[in-house]
Amino acid sequence: MKLFFLALRNAFRSKTRAFLTILGIAIAVVAFGVLRTTVTAWYAGVDAAAVNRLAVRNAVSFIFPMPYSYRDKIASVEGVDAVSYANWFGGTYIDQSQFFARFAVDAETFFDLYPELKLSEQELNDFKRERNSCVIGSEIATRYNLALGDLMTLEGDIYPGQWTFVIRGIYQPRDKNTDATQMLFQWDYLNERMLQEAPPRANWIGWFNVRVKNPDEAALVSSRIDALFENSTAETITETEAEFQRSFIQSSGAILGAMNIVSFTIVLVIMLVLANTMMMSARERTREYAVLKTLGFSVPKISFLILAESLVISVLGGALGLLLTFPLVRAFAAAIPKGWFPVFEVELITIILLTVAVILIGAASAFFPIRTVAKSRIADSLRFVG
Amino acid sequence: MAIPFIYAVENLRVRRLASLVTVVGISLVAFTFTAVLMMAHGVERTLAKTGSPDNVIVIRKGSSDEISSSVSQDAQNVLATLPQVRLDDEGFPILSAEPVVVINLEKANGAVSNITVRGVSKQVALLRPKFQIVSGRMFNPDLRELIVGKPIAERFPGSGVGNTIKFAGNEWTVVGVFECDGGGYESEMWGNNTQLMEAFGRGTTASSLAIKLQSADDFDAFAAAIEADIRLQETKVEREEEFYRKQSEFLALFIRILGTFVTIVLGMGATVGAAITMYGAVANRTSEIGTMRSLGFSRRSILTVFLTESVLISLLGTLLGLILASGLSAFSVSTLNFSSFAELTFSFAMSGGIVVGSLIFGTLMGLVGGFFPSVRAARMNIVNALRTG
Numbered sequence: 001m002k003l004f005f006l007a008l009r010n011a012f013r014s015k016t017r018a019f020l021t022i023l024g025i026a027i028a029v030v031a032f033g034v035l036r037t038t039v040t041a042w043y044a045g046v047d048a049a050a051v052n053r054l055a056v057r058n059a060v061s062f063i064f065p066m067p068y069s070y071r072d073k074i075a076s077v078e079g080v081d082a083v084s085y086a087n088w089f090g091g092t093y094i095d096q097s098q099f100f101a102r103f104a105v106d107a108e109t110f111f112d113l114y115p116e117l118k119l120s121e122q123e124l125n126d127f128k129r130e131r132n133s134c135v136i137g138s139e140i141a142t143r144y145n146l147a148l149g150d151l152m153t154l155e156g157d158i159y160p161g162q163w164t165f166v167i168r169g170i171y172q173p174r175d176k177n178t179d180a181t182q183m184l185f186q187w188d189y190l191n192e193r194m195l196q197e198a199p200p201r202a203n204w205i206g207w208f209n210v211r212v213k214n215p216d217e218a219a220l221v222s223s224r225i226d227a228l229f230e231n232s233t234a235e236t237i238t239e240t241e242a243e244f245q246r247s248f249i250q251s252s253g254a255i256l257g258a259m260n261i262v263s264f265t266i267v268l269v270i271m272l273v274l275a276n277t278m279m280m281s282a283r284e285r286t287r288e289y290a291v292l293k294t295l296g297f298s299v300p301k302i303s304f305l306i307l308a309e310s311l312v313i314s315v316l317g318g319a320l321g322l323l324l325t326f327p328l329v330r331a332f333a334a335a336i337p338k339g340w341f342p343v344f345e346v347e348l349i350t351i352i353l354l355t356v357a358v359i360l361i362g363a364a365s366a367f368f369p370i371r372t373v374a375k376s377r378i379a380d381s382l383r384f385v386g
Numbered sequence: 387m388a389i390p391f392i393y394a395v396e397n398l399r400v401r402r403l404a405s406l407v408t409v410v411g412i413s414l415v416a417f418t419f420t421a422v423l424m425m426a427h428g429v430e431r432t433l434a435k436t437g438s439p440d441n442v443i444v445i446r447k448g449s450s451d452e453i454s455s456s457v458s459q460d461a462q463n464v465l466a467t468l469p470q471v472r473l474d475d476e477g478f479p480i481l482s483a484e485p486v487v488v489i490n491l492e493k494a495n496g497a498v499s500n501i502t503v504r505g506v507s508k509q510v511a512l513l514r515p516k517f518q519i520v521s522g523r524m525f526n527p528d529l530r531e532l533i534v535g536k537p538i539a540e541r542f543p544g545s546g547v548g549n550t551i552k553f554a555g556n557e558w559t560v561v562g563v564f565e566c567d568g569g570g571y572e573s574e575m576w577g578n579n580t581q582l583m584e585a586f587g588r589g590t591t592a593s594s595l596a597i598k599l600q601s602a603d604d605f606d607a608f609a610a611a612i613e614a615d616i617r618l619q620e621t622k623v624e625r626e627e628e629f630y631r632k633q634s635e636f637l638a639l640f641i642r643i644l645g646t647f648v649t650i651v652l653g654m655g656a657t658v659g660a661a662i663t664m665y666g667a668v669a670n671r672t673s674e675i676g677t678m679r680s681l682g683f684s685r686r687s688i689l690t691v692f693l694t695e696s697v698l699i700s701l702l703g704t705l706l707g708l709i710l711a712s713g714l715s716a717f718s719v720s721t722l723n724f725s726s727f728a729e730l731t732f733s734f735a736m737s738g739g740i741v742v743g744s745l746i747f748g749t750l751m752g753l754v755g756g757f758f759p760s761v762r763a764a765r766m767n768i769v770n771a772l773r774t775g
Binding site for chain 2: 014016017020023024027028030034035038059060061062063090091092096155156157158160200233247248250251252253254255258259262265266268270272275277279280332335336340
């Protein structure tokens with residue numbers, strides 16, 4: 001135990017150097033934290049996916065719709081508990097830089113299938129009853145200062161024209177990783193207008209959401225649904241919600257890969273900074289270690305000294321970095337344009353990774369100094385002039 | 387009198403290991419910084435090369451991309467008659483009514499990606515002079531045939547010449563591979579526009595209309611003519627170059643924000659590393675400093691020489707990082723462009739601005755990191771310094 005205190009005092013022998021090393025490590029830890037948080041934020045959709053929900057889309061790509069008539073056929077498939085549907089509306093709200101998801105959904109069933117979007121009984125009934133009503137997420141309500149009863153006007157692109165809605169519901173996200181930035185309105189409203197303005201575009205669905213009775217049967221039910229529509233003009237691909245979300249992420253694989261590489265680089269930089277410090281301090285104390293050896297300290301004991309010193313610095317740096325990561329992630333989230341990442345929070349896995357990395361780096365940086373001490377001869381070390 | 391420059395260089399050589407470690411740390415930072423800037427620049431350059439200066443693109447008024455846009459046959463007909471449109475040798479307007487969709491294809495590693503499929507008119511070669519077939523042949527406009535851009539053929543195993551791809555209820559045969567000046571079109575698959583419009587059940591409605599004007603200066607007159615015409619109320623026109631440049635904005639911005647943040651933080655870390663090394667250097671040479679001062683060198687010259695050493699280390703590191711990063715130009719990256727919902731292939735592109743920026747950044751790291759240690763060295767008391775070590 002006394003050895004540990006010796007190591008502690010050794011670590012702060014040169015206060016400037018110790019402080020700088022801790023600072024350097026803390027900075028790198030923050031960078032690592034923000035990067036990993038960005039990567040996990042990207043996967044937020046995948047994490048938030050429910051195990052008992054499937055997504056049915058057109059096999060060619062998600063920009064092609066499917067006929068409305070598929071709904072009943074899907075509902076009658078064995079293992080299917082409930083079916084809902086949605087069309088991506090897109091359009092512009094205020095201006096083109098306001099990103100958030102805007103869908104036309106089946107008012108009757110949608111919120112049934114998505115219990116993580118919490119609405120009061122009253123709001124749900126109002127939404128179902130009024131044709132041109134809409135429901136927005138709590139984040140959207142806060143961001144644009146909207147309340148129940150306010151109007152929202154969208155300029156359509158896929159579905160051209162001016163579309164005005166009355167806000168009849170503001171949903172609260174149930175979980176930390178639930179997207180609270182969606183805007184949903186009645187599919188029937190969209191369809192009625194299409195029937196009037198562009199009949200060939202009516203009665204088409206963007207994708208179906210299916211709840212299965214038994215999550216273990218997800219793959220089976222998926223293949224049953226796809227088999228129904230094989231060789232038709234609109235073949236389908238049914239997959240679990242998690243896979244559906246993941247397919248969006250995969251296409252950005254290159255960027256995610258780059259971020260992971262950079263995270264690794266950061267870890268390397270941390271290691272270099274700390275290793276540099278440890279090597280310098282060990283070099284300075286070559287004569288000291290020789291004296292300790294003369295006094296009878298074994299090599300393992302001296303190694304422990306060096307290791308403890310290294311770990312003290314790395315752990316302190318890691319702790320400081322972790323403390324700084326949280327406010328910085330929040331600052332970063334505020335700096336990126338709203339809507340890029342609906343969810344941006346530091347995950348537990350990031351914290352765990354960081355802690356492990358910091359400890360490993362502390363140990364690795366002590367390697368060369370320990371090896372030098374172990375191999376050196378007392379007489380040579382005593383003679384050493386830094 | 388200033389301390390000779392060679393002294394600074396020699397010191398680096400003498401304290402090899404510590405200098406090397408710092409150089410490597412800084413080179414990592416410089417590499418990351420440069421790589422990110424090259425990536426963003428690569429995206430912009432690829433998309434900037436996509437348009438021609440005398441081409442314009444007409445899309446639906448509320449849309450910002452081709453996927454969500456539509457231009458009716460009526461509007462197409464009116465646009466073709468406008469006087470600013472260039473005519474080919476036979477007197478036909480040079481334009482292409484293009485249906486644009488996105489389909490899924492599997493990459494070599496199994497990941498599914500979105501590829502843009504574009505229908506082009508028979509005049510596409512006149513419209514886009516840089517377009518050329520590099521293997522196979524051009525598609526037959528009366529058949530369900532496609533040509534694919536070179537990077538797509540290389541990355542997607544099912545898309546080479548001779549393969550068939552199934553979509554829109556038909557099987558399409560790939561008959562050729564094309565290049566188009568390394569621009570965004572190379573990430574697409576092209577077929578005849580009439581065939582594709584028919585296959586997608588769109589009748590004669592196109593996603594966008596690409597038109598060649600008599601000259602690039604005719605743009606304003608052309609845009610005014612569209613504004614004035616009631617029949618074209620639902621459309622808007624942009625220069626092709628401008629349109630595709632905007633498609634790169636989001637992705638390039640994203641890469642830059644992320645990259646800049648990481649590099650700033652990494653840079654701070656490397657600066658700290660440089661500072662630690664310099665403090666160590668100062669501590670080791672205390673008696674040397676005392677000697678130099680007693681020889682008559684001023685405090686300022688001590689400060690300068692240590693700063694010089696620091697800047698030298700960081701410049702070396704930056705150069706190393708730059709050289710390594712420039713090797714990246716051989717690689718191309720393929721990722722989803724959020725603005726078009728489809729895959730875009732681009733390569734890392736170096737520019738003079740990036741080199742200058744990296745060098746400045748590197749010098750800054752050396753200056754900031756070495757400042758305080760140099761000040762400490764300069765402020766040393768001669769007698770105490772000589773007494774040490």
